Amino acid sequence: MADGTGGLARAVLRDQLRERLLARILDGEFAPGERIVESHVMKEYGVSQAPVREALRDLEAMRFVESFPHRGVRVRLISERELAEMYPVRAALEEVAGRAAAPVVTDDVLALLADEIEAMRAATRDGDVHAVLVHDARFHEIVFETADNALLLDVWRSLHAEIRALVTYTRVRVGLTEIVESHVPILQALRQRDAALAGKEMRHHIEHFGALAFREKTARPD
Amino acid sequence: MADGTGGLARAVLRDQLRERLLARILDGEFAPGERIVESHVMKEYGVSQAPVREALRDLEAMRFVESFPHRGVRVRLISERELAEMYPVRAALEEVAGRAAAPVVTDDVLALLADEIEAMRAATRDGDVHAVLVHDARFHEIVFETADNALLLDVWRSLHAEIRALVTYTRVRVGLTEIVESHVPILQALRQRDAALAGKEMRHHIEHFGALAFREKTARPD
DNA sequence: CCGTGCTCGATTATCGATAATCGAGGAGTC
């Protein structure tokens, strides 16, 4: 058993490797565009090639890396153009989630959502940008889970890489408070169980920040 | 990258195995709920365990099979509910594609779309259901390609709408002619370069058949 | 007769090694 390096010897190796590698990608230790060589990872964690390959394949499905036959795996470089492309897709998905979630949301879930907003506010006061983003993502994830559509949730999760990269771009341009408070109308629409309104608020929420983030280059013909 | 039928990704065993296994699942040779044993597939195709595992993992990501650690892989029962879940997601994506494609569509593309409709009509006359679905899928794919949003195209492809539609068709009888002719309003909206209308037609197109196939559970308040 | 623990066959998860493939860089030619 490989216990010389980091003490990963419990569950399925593939999953542990995936989490480790993902953390390193998000920390920027693996820079975008940089290659991730299987043999290096093998030696570093003292495991064999197979679990490394499968972990990397999982990360590919999550869109954090890309791979080409015989040419290996590299951290996906997410261009500003791709981020711009994400907004209409994400906006549409969030609208679907809002519409589906509103009629079936329970008071418990509403409380959870309110908690997340509170947590975002607290993190904002502490200046903890990372925590804000975590609770932001969690807020949206709760809505998608409530929508009770496994396929929808799956597709949304596959956008994680883009969403993650997105916040790095927008971090400096948009105030944290504005981000946090813009979740309130969504919660209110859900409280009213108004499907159309909830969908609209979800859509606007995404489109608003999309327009903010790319206002200098969006020459959208309307 | 998610390759559809790109062309030069042939030599990789994993991909070939995935296609073979998928065909067998769809043919019903592997019944829903039935286990797929790695060692059996190994011997049957004369390959090693690694490519089999990776092919099965791909199929898992596509939701055609499910796997549990140390307990192997089994064919997922694609429930009617799951098929129903696809429709709102797909409808939203198609609307985005229609809106994006309409302002930039060329006459060449419009001609291609008209050709696909003609091909669908011909296939209908021949009673070739599979061909109809292929050209149907191609019609929509052309619209997504025209939308010029790589992420949107990627997400749409990940739905494998053609395959799911096939499954739907085998369960719910919908008139072929109705399917084919319902593409005409989309083409007309694109001809007018009317983004909002094209999006709306795309959405209605999908929602219509979703409602037909699963009318008992869609109770959209309107 | 029923429940419990154990053994065994089947299967997966992982390993270490080999074959196939790619990209860079040097020798040779015009």
Next chain:
DNA sequence: GACTCCTCGATTATCGATAATCGAGCACGG
């Protein structure tokens, strides 16, 4: 000097074998 061909090092794709794990069936005690 620029281009082409070829070799070589690096890396991936696949293989065959071993270790870990699970579930079913059986012996045993209550």
